[in-house]
Amino acid sequence: MSRVPFFVRERWELVALAVLAVAPLVVPALGGALGGQVTTLFIYCILALGLNVMVGYTGLVHLGIAAFFGIGAYLVAILTVPMYPFQIGFLAATIVSVLATAGIGLALGAPTLRLRGDYLAIVTLGFGEVVKVTLRNLEQITGGMKGLNPVPPPGAGVKIGGLDLGLAFAIDPRWFYYLALLALAGVVVAMRRLEQSRLGRAWVAVREDELAASAMGISATRVKLSAFAMSSAVAGLAGCLYAASLSTTADPNAYDFNRSIMVLCAVILGGLGSIPGTILGVAILVGFDTVLAPWADSWIQQMNINPTGSSLLSFSGWRLAIFGLALVLVMRYRPEGLVPSRRLAAELHEDHA
Amino acid sequence: MSAQFFLQQCLIGLTNGALVALVALGYTMVYGIIGLINFAHGDLIMLGACLALSLVTAFGLATAGPTATWLGIALLIVACGLFCGSLNVCVARIVYKPLRNAPKRAPLVSAIGVSFIFMNIGLFWIGSSDRSFPELLPSTNLLPVEGLQFTWKDLLVLVVVVPLMLGLSLLVQTTRMGRAMRAVSQDPTAAALVGVDVDRVIAATFFIGGALGGAASVIYGLYINTIGFQMGFQNGLYAFTAAVLGGIGSIPGAVVGGLVIGLVRSLSSAYVGERWTGAIVFAILIVILVFRPEGLLGRRTKEKV
Numbered sequence: 228m229s230r231v232p233f234f235v236r237e238r239w240e241l242v243a244l245a246v247l248a249v250a251p252l253v254v255p256a257l258g259g260a261l262g263g264q265v266t267t268l269f270i271y272c273i274l275a276l277g278l279n280v281m282v283g284y285t286g287l288v289h290l291g292i293a294a295f296f297g298i299g300a301y302l303v304a305i306l307t308v309p310m311y312p313f314q315i316g317f318l319a320a321t322i323v324s325v326l327a328t329a330g331i332g333l334a335l336g337a338p339t340l341r342l343r344g345d346y347l348a349i350v351t352l353g354f355g356e357v358v359k360v361t362l363r364n365l366e367q368i369t370g371g372m373k374g375l376n377p378v379p380p381p382g383a384g385v386k387i388g389g390l391d392l393g394l395a396f397a398i399d400p401r402w403f404y405y406l407a408l409l410a411l412a413g414v415v416v417a418m419r420r421l422e423q424s425r426l427g428r429a430w431v432a433v434r435e436d437e438l439a440a441s442a443m444g445i446s447a448t449r450v451k452l453s454a455f456a457m458s459s460a461v462a463g464l465a466g467c468l469y470a471a472s473l474s475t476t477a478d479p480n481a482y483d484f485n486r487s488i489m490v491l492c493a494v495i496l497g498g499l500g501s502i503p504g505t506i507l508g509v510a511i512l513v514g515f516d517t518v519l520a521p522w523a524d525s526w527i528q529q530m531n532i533n534p535t536g537s538s539l540l541s542f543s544g545w546r547l548a549i550f551g552l553a554l555v556l557v558m559r560y561r562p563e564g565l566v567p568s569r570r571l572a573a574e575l576h577e578d579h580a
Numbered sequence: 581m582s583a584q585f586f587l588q589q590c591l592i593g594l595t596n597g598a599l600v601a602l603v604a605l606g607y608t609m610v611y612g613i614i615g616l617i618n619f620a621h622g623d624l625i626m627l628g629a630c631l632a633l634s635l636v637t638a639f640g641l642a643t644a645g646p647t648a649t650w651l652g653i654a655l656l657i658v659a660c661g662l663f664c665g666s667l668n669v670c671v672a673r674i675v676y677k678p679l680r681n682a683p684k685r686a687p688l689v690s691a692i693g694v695s696f697i698f699m700n701i702g703l704f705w706i707g708s709s710d711r712s713f714p715e716l717l718p719s720t721n722l723l724p725v726e727g728l729q730f731t732w733k734d735l736l737v738l739v740v741v742v743p744l745m746l747g748l749s750l751l752v753q754t755t756r757m758g759r760a761m762r763a764v765s766q767d768p769t770a771a772a773l774v775g776v777d778v779d780r781v782i783a784a785t786f787f788i789g790g791a792l793g794g795a796a797s798v799i800y801g802l803y804i805n806t807i808g809f810q811m812g813f814q815n816g817l818y819a820f821t822a823a824v825l826g827g828i829g830s831i832p833g834a835v836v837g838g839l840v841i842g843l844v845r846s847l848s849s850a851y852v853g854e855r856w857t858g859a860i861v862f863a864i865l866i867v868i869l870v871f872r873p874e875g876l877l878g879r880r881t882k883e884k885v
Contacts, residue, residue, distance in 0.1 A: 288685055338870040344684065345617055346869055349824055352817070353862030360859035484813070488692060495689055539704055547703070551696030555675055558686045558693070 239503060240419075244412055251401045262400035263472070268513050269407035270468045273414050275493050275505045277461025280418075282491065283500030283568070284427065285454040286434030287340075288348040290487055291355025295459045297362060297482030298331060299324050299466025304375035304476045305368075317381035321467040325460050332459025333452060340451045355487055362479035369479070376475030381406065403472045410468060414461060418502055421457075430454050431500070431570065492550060496557055498564025500571050507566050512550075520546065584727045589850045590843060595734045597842020598741040599803065602796040603819035604826070604834040605748065606668075606789035612765040612829035613785045615684070616676065619691035622816015623698035624668055624790060628660040628797030629807040630705040633713055635659060636801075642714035649716050653798070657740065661794035668790025669783050677779075695812065702809035710808035713801035733803050740799055744792060745835060752831060757784055765829065814858075818845070821865045827878020836876055 251257040257265065278292045302324035306313045315323075339350045362369045369375060380402075383393030396402045421427040429450045432440040437447050470476045493512045498504025523542035527533050538544035557564065563572040603625060610618045636642065641652045671694055679686045717732040752758040763771040764781045772778050800815070801807055822841040826833025841861060848860045868875070 286685075288688065339866070342869060342873050345611075345615075345688075345828075346824065346873060348617070348688075349820065350866050350869055353821070353865050356817070356862045357859045357866075360856065364855050364859075491689075492692075495685075538708075544703070545700065547696040548700035551693040551698075551700065554693030554696070555690045558682070558690045559675075559678060562682060562686050 240412075240415055244408075247408055248405075251404055257404060258399060258401055260400075262404050264517055266400065266403045266407045266472050267469075268510065269404075269411045270465050270472065271490065271493070271509045271513060272506050273407075273411055273468070274462050274465035275490050275497075275509045276414050276418055276502065277458045277465060278490050279494050279500065279502070279505045280421075280430070280461065281454050281458040282494055283498075283505070283571075284422070284430040284434065285451060286344075287451065287454065288344060289351045289458065290348050290484070290491065291351035291353075291358070292458070292462050292490055293482040293484070293486035294351075294355040294358035295328050295332060295462035296466040296469065296486070297358060297476075297479065299328050299463030300470035300476045300482070301362060301369055301375065301466075302327055302463070303467040304378050304470050307379055308375050308377065309379075310375075314379075316383070317379070317467075317471055321464065324467050325463045328463025328466070329456045329460035332456045336452050336455035340448060340455065352484065352487075355482075355484055359479050359483050362482065370476075372478045374476040374478050375470075378470050378474045378476070380474065381471055397474075407468055407472065410464065414464070415502055415506075422502075426450070426453060435574070492554060496553065496564060498567040498571070501564060501566050501568035504564045504566035504568070508564070511565075515546075515549075585850070588728055589846045591728065591730060591734070593843035593846030594839055595737050595803075595842070596846060597822075597839035598737050599796060599799055599838075600815075600819050600822050600841050601835045601838025602741050602744065602792055602799070603815065604822040604838045605745070605831065606793045606796075607816075607820050607823040608826070608828055608831060608834040609761075609785050609789040611823070612831075613761065613782055614676070614680070614687075616687045616691065617820070618789075619688070619816070620671065620694040620698055621789070621793060622814075622819065623695045623702065623812035624664050625793045625797045625800065625815065626702050626807070626809060626812035627667065627698055627705070628664040628794040629713070629801045629811070630702055630809075631663050632656055632660050632798045632801050633706065633711060633807060636714055636716070641716060653716065653736070653802070657795045657798045660798050661791040664794030664797065665787040665789075665791035668786045668793070672782065672786040677782075695816075699809055699812065702812075706807070706809060708809065710806050713805045713807055715805060716802055737799055737803055740795060744795060748788070748792070749831060751788075757781070761785060818861065821861060825865060825868055825875055827875025830875070830877050833875055833877035840876075 251262065254261075256262075274292065274296055277295075278289060281287045281289045303317070303320045305311055306315050306320035306323060307317060308314075313320075335350075335354055339347060342350060363371060365371075380393045380396035382396060385392040396406075429440070429445050430453075432443070432445055433447050433450050440450075441447050489512060490509075493508035494505050495508070496511060497506065497508025520543045527540065527542060533540035561567075603621070606621045606624075607618060610616055610621070635656055636652075639652065641649065641656075644652060675690050675694055676687050679690060717736060719731045719733070721729055721731060722735060723730045750758075752761060760771065760776045760781045761784070763774070763776055764778055768778050771781075800811075818841055819838070822837035823834045824837070825840060826835070826837025844861055844864060845857050848857045852860065
């Protein structure tokens with residue numbers, strides 16, 4: 228590590244941000260479908276960072292983060308789609324939905340946070356199912372399985388010096404790329420600041436030992452509630468961006484337990500409580516589905532290993548087993564994740580310290 | 581909406597609930613002993629159902645005579661029970677045992693991983709689409725009352741579930757192993773100090789919980805008649821809800837919770853609409869947890885230092 232220049236080691240975010248900011252100008256493919264995929268990747272990173280507040284910093288297992296992702300997406304859609312009278316524009320709608328998801332998080336958290344850890348996990352799981360079923364069934368409001376669309380692009384109708392901003396967003400995916408990157412950078416900076424703030428340290432203290440933390444004068448309930456609200460708000464923000472970038476909320480199954488679990492896997496795989504770890508975890512999971520699996524499948528097809536088309540010999544047929552095995556192995560041999568937060572690694576390897 | 585309709589729904593609910601309770605026992609026993617939410621339990625039952633389907637097909641049970649059918653079902657339950665029990669013990673030994681001193685989320689996340697692996701095995705075993713499980717039992721009504729249905733299938737559920745539950749409670753209340761289980765669930769260290777072989781007790785718990793799940797998988801196939809590689813998640817969720825509802829770790833609690841969930845499901849499907857059932861079950865779960873976190877029959881536990 229000592230040969231890596233100081234600014235790379237300590238300021239990896241700035242280097243990554245610079246590279247990602249220049250990339251669309253250099254790589255023309257980002258103006259096409261690839262740009263959309265990378266945008267989705269950024270949005271999942273935001274979602275995972277939101278989950279990380281609860282699972283990583285505060286140590287509360289949350290199995291329904293996709294519900295808040297979905298609520299954010301549907302709220303922003305309701306506030307902007309033509310079929311409703313609001314149409315208040317993307318920015319205002321995002322602010323309203325983020326505040327509202329935080330409020331819903333508080334409303335769910337307030338009565339349930341005194342539950343023991345496992346029960347809380349199950350309450351969040353149950354809430355996720357309730358939200359999914361409700362979104363699917365309230366057809367008059369949510370459009371049922373069709374979802375709500377079209378969600379207008381951000382800045383629709385706004386003209387800056389002859390440039391129609393909404394049109395620009397609709398035509399060139401790089402606009403969304405930059406919007407999502409900006410939001411991700413904002414969330415990363417906010418998380419960095421939070422980690423070192425009084426509240427962030429209180430989160431970790433409650434994770435380490437709730438009883439000791441309360442003895443030191445920390446109100447465990449209030450600290451956990453704030454983590455719940457923060458998680459929900461950030462997940463809601465990710466949902467707003469998601470709906471806007473797809474210009475639809477998609478169908479409610481996009482916000483089911485599978486999505487929650489995959490985000491949780493990303494956080495755990497990358498490293499609980501670690502910002503670079505969380506981002507790496509998302510990159511690995513999304514990369515597996517969008518890059519590695521299609522590539523391996525087409526390679527198998529080219530080599531003619533699988534002439535009968537059996538799922539046993541296709542790479543993507545093994546997807547679940549590979550994820551499952553990865554989770555089991557990481558928990559067994561590297562429970563702190565691939566890029567651990569220093570504090571958690573020290574805690575888990577006390578004997579070596 | 582006559583009284584008869586209501587009674588019929590209750591009957592369906594109780595039969596369904598008995599099946600849920602059998603699965604819930606697997607959750608509650610494992611939780612009682614090592615404090616793990618065994619996320620893979622539902623998918624273990626899915627694998628049991630896959631084995632049952634393969635055996636039914638291989639031995640041509642669908643075309644056998646009535647005596648052979650009942651004998652075949654009994655053998656099927658034994659085979660799937662052994663299979664699921666042994667598989668559960670293997671997983672416990674390989675995956676959860678090394679994590680016994682790790683933070684609590686480690687085994688929980690591993691269980692989610694195991695559930696993924698099971699699902700993938702099921703996917704290879706029976707394919708990605710739902711498979712129909714052959715109707716082995718005649719659908720004649722056994723009740724003399726007009727308008728109330730209670731068929732051989734419903735009878736099968738009760739004939740299997742009730743003795744298994746009685747046997748389990750006898751085992752836990754009266755045998756040496758049962759006493760050891762109760763001791764370990766109260767305090768593993770103290771149990772080990774007085775000579776209880778904790779590893780054996782844990783293995784036995786996983787085996788019994790898995791075996792009950794194996795029996796449930798056969799009944800599920802015969803009763804619901806459709807199996808698929810994703811059936812484990814939904815059914816596991818309902819059963820787990822039942823276990824929590826009754827008070828997780830409590831065996832009578834799992835039975836009561838299972839029956840309540842079964843009733844809620846059938847009544848809400850009948851009076852509110854099938855598509856809201858999932859939401860109603862979980863909303864009730866959240867409400868109960870908020871007002872009575874220890875469940876209906878659970879003990880209130882103080883957080884220890």
